[in-house]
């Protein structure tokens with residue numbers, strides 16, 4: 001057999017019916033994560049066609065997008081923002097009930113953002129195909145799974161058949177050598193990658209992140225990197241599973257147990273790309289040159305080092321339009337800009353290590369006057385672990401808000417929004433116009449940069465606090 | 467989904483690059499549980515001013531744009547979210563095809579499944595279309611061509627299967643379900659189980 005990439009191995013392992021010139025492949029899906037926003041219409045189709053959910057055991061339903069994150073003492077007190085959102089949440093409960101799905105709903109200690117709970121439960125595993133009606137499904141690729149976002153029609157396809165019709169994408173190797181400098185995190189790395197290849201640099205491709213800078217990352221950092229593959233336009237992002245991966249998964253509730261564990265690890269070890277495997281495209285990057293990164297425009301590719309001057313873009317009208325929307329001047333660094341809101345959270349940076357990173361900066365300091373800072377754990381489990389470490393107290397004492405788990409200000413569907421015209425430094429993944437609220441101006445950054453900016457009251461290099 | 471064979475229309479031009487799904491339909495309109503009425507929310511924050519009035523500078527509000535079913539957009543249209551609400555909102559508003567130099571993967575997939583034709587053209591044709599808003603174009607799905615008013619024709623790439631489904635208005639779930647035996651067979655014979 002010829003040499004294969006990680007992607008090719010996972011792909012060929014799941015082909016039920018091979019693709020032809022006229023028809024796409026039928027690809028088997030091992031894990032389907034679903035949430036309240038992109039499923040109602042899919043369940044309606046099942047109902048109309050009188051079809052059951054084929055594999056409830058491979059379907060993982062939760063609620064995260066339009067759920068409130070305001071602290072409550074009992075889930076009965078939960079005030080959902082708006083009748084539509086409340087209806088969507090109720091509909092999710094009805095759908096799961098009717099189709100026999102085990103919903104991780106309110107009050108469940110495992111509830112959280114789709115891409116945070118899959119790994120946490122050990123449901124995300126190397127070599128699996130994983131889909132979800134959410135583009136940041138690429139997160140799960142950090143485990144060497146082939147994971148990608150799908151639309152609602154396809155959610156219906158997977159519910160009904162556990163399969164998808166797919167054309168095989170191309171492969172892109174992003175090889176990151178060197179060691180990341182102190183004070184630079186996985187978020188800075190992926191922002192730098194998107195800055196380099198552009199927001200359409202990965203279109204049509206599955207990325208495999210490789211090289212020593214990648215293999216030395218812990219699992220949470222790998223998830224941050226893979227999470228934003230979609231921001232480079234890629235179908236998915238993957239990292240070869242190794243001992244770091246296996247250590248993370250060992251003993252999790254849905255990980256293989258006992259003798260099955262050893263068999264699984266042996267199989268997983270065989271997944272890495274063969275030495276002479278060929279990629280359709282290759283990009284290389286040196287991690288040792290990285291610095292903390294911040295976005296200045298309205299897409300994640302408009303990104304610079306925190307102390308670098310904002311470029312001017314020449315006569316590119318889209319570029320000018322972005323700077324006008326952001327009210328950012330070219331020629332000056334982003335550190336010149338005052339901050340109104342800081343958001344720590346999302347499936348990109350809402351895990352325990354992210355909250356620890358922010359808490360390290362906040363410890364013994366105060367959020368600047370006039371800045372609202374929201375810290376939203378990615379799952380209830382992250383929340384509990386952070387509280388066990390006393391991080392909530394550091395956050396509250398600094399004057400920030402400590403919330404229940406959910407997507408929150410990443411997408412602003414649950415009432416957590418950035419007011420019109422205000423500047424937000426956010427650890428989420430999209431700085432699109434209006435993403436965090438109508439007229440909101442978003443600067444994407446790492447948790448350390450976001451926390452430092454909250455303390456300083458303006459966009460700030462986090463290294464001043466180290 | 468109903469079949470699509472020909473689309474003849476004048477174009478509306480949105481020259482901006484990287485128009486993302488949040489601009490196409492903002493997250494606050496996603497709390498719906500059906501597909502109806504999404505067109506009202508299409509490009510909401512660009513179409514309307516803060517006071518609720520129409521933004522006269524937005525190309526869709528140009529009286530000339532009324533009834534146009536082909537949207538010409540800047541490079542990398544539809545990047546961002548997997549929300550199928552985006553192509554559905556464009557369809558509900560009345561668009562039948564999107565022309566750009568690049569269309570984001572998931573958006574293109576979602577568009578095809580709902581009967582919205584994604585047309586990717588070369589930069590020269592694109593430049594001409596951007597410079598000539600309101601031009602009458604003819605899209606032939608069978609031939610996978612777009613014809614400009616001067617008679618020039620450009621081919622656009624489209625997957626054979628996706629084309630077949632578009633032409634015939636075929637529901638892909640039906641096609642998938644023809645493979646149920648193969649799926650069961652796969653499940654029973656795979657060397658490991660998820």
Ligand code: SF4
Pocket residue numbers: 064065113114115134136346347348406407410411428429
């Ligand atoms: S945190 Fe943001 S990007 Fe992640 S799943 Fe939620 S809305 Fe999507």
